[in-house]
């Protein structure tokens with residue numbers, strides 16, 4: 001199975017030792033992992049090189065959101081880190097997303113593959129009520145997510161981060177090749193934590209997500225390998 005079909009495990013750990021301890025349980029299995037702000041801010045690029053040496057696929061989740069010039073320059077640097085996917089916030093706008101893409105393209109060396117670039121639409125921890133009250137968006141959350149997805153598509157990006165609830169409408173409007181990467185994955189009966197728009201791996205597949213991201217239900221489990229296998233089985237079925 002190619003990396004892009006694997007569930008992405010969010011390595012939301014405080015340091016490399018804890019991340020290593022977790023990965024060592026998988027006995028050399030190649031995983032698709034997500035390195036987010038907590039781990040990257042502590043360990044930096046060296047960690048990414050270690051993960052690549054072990055054969056893992058990497059989603060570097062730093063959610064860039066700044067003026068176009070700053071994002072362009074930062075993406076040029078991220079392109080040199082041997083990662084497979086990076087992201088920005090779609091709320092940064094089309095000019096920023098285009099700047100991110102051109103930065104990545106400029107930073108990708110000849111013969112190397114450019115990392116996929118996706119945009120976060122509305123965080124899966126945001127409810128429709130919160131969005132309307134705090135962001136003053138007078139629409140449904142589905143409309144807001146679809147709108148951001150179409151802006152990302154227009155900017156040339158490869159896909160978006162969205163919940164499964166919006167995945168089908170995005171595929172319909174933006175095309176099935178446009179990635180719908182879905183966090184907020186929980187197994188039946190498990191707690192949602194801070195996530196609001198939550199589905200099981202089976203539901204995510206049925207509802208049209210093209211990739212899923214899962215953290216705590218695997219990383220905090222008594223038996224992380226068993227938990228991951230259950231997610232994998234549901235996702236692959």
Ligand SMILES: O=C(O)c1cc(=O)[nH]c(=O)n1[C@@H]1O[C@H](COP(=O)(O)O)[C@@H](O)[C@H]1O
Nearest residue numbers: 010061122123124161183184213214215216
């Ligand atoms: O960009 C992301 O990865 C992301 C976007 C989003 O809308 N929601 C979301 O949960 N995430 C990330 O996905 C992971 C989900 O982790 P769990 O809630 O522990 O499964 C976290 O690392 C979040 O930072």
